[in-house]
């Protein structure tokens with residue numbers, strides 16, 4: 001479980017997130033929603049300390065289980081809390097190498113284990129059937145939707161506990177969006193997902209918990225049914241009305 005207590009975050013003198021406290025439940029899908037610029041991505045990036053790569057500061061405490069994430073090395077933390085970005089990233093190597101280089105980085109060398117993990121993670125990301133005969137081909141030839149599923153496979157191959165997804169479907173068509181939503185729904189018993197989405201329909205389809213943000217604050221944290229059936233704030237009501 002990820003517990004966030006009195007989190008503030010900003011860049012330079014500009015504070016973006018103000019006193020955020022919330023719990024991310026295990027093996028569920030939590031969707032972070034809210035208007036553009038309210039701080040959804042910044043919040044997501046605090047959870048695996050990505051925000052520090054952009055010289056952002058944080059105060060307050062984020063705990064993974066009972067451990068403060070600041071006391072975990074970034075490499076270890078990011079193997080436990082993976083991240084998938086808005087633009088699908090495929091490295092200019094073979095499909096297989098896109099996964100094995102991560103596994104090798106984390107110390108796995110045995111060829112049989114590497115190939116088992118490649119197959120397993122591609123299956124989890126629902127990409128295996130499409131690429132099983134072309135694992136040595138360049139990943140750059142994949143479609144946008146396939147590249148995003150490859151990015152998910154790459155995050156899953158090191159067996160994280162939590163996967164953060166920042167608008168993973170915003171560059172994809174409906175068919176690929178549905179494939180990714182189905183993948184997350186199937187895997188949620190095994191992993192904890194936190195997804196930033198501007199698409200309330202997507203949050204309604206796949207989320208268990210909704211975090212509704214505005215101007216760097218959390219206005220509402222609730223289960224999906226409560227959020228969509230009887231939102232607590234006028235702002236949420238307005239946004240749901242126009243979805």
Ligand SMILES: Nc1ncnc2c1ncn2[C@@H]1O[C@H](COP(=O)(O)OP(=O)(O)OP(=O)(O)O)[C@@H](O)[C@H]1O
Pocket residue numbers: 011016034035036037038039040041042043054198
């Ligand atoms: N690296 C950065 N340096 C300085 N300011 C930043 C940085 N990243 C984000 N911000 C600022 O933080 C605020 C929140 O941005 P953020 O991307 O977290 O919002 P968001 O809710 O995810 O927006 P959107 O839905 O449009 O993606 C914005 O004012 C943005 O300009």
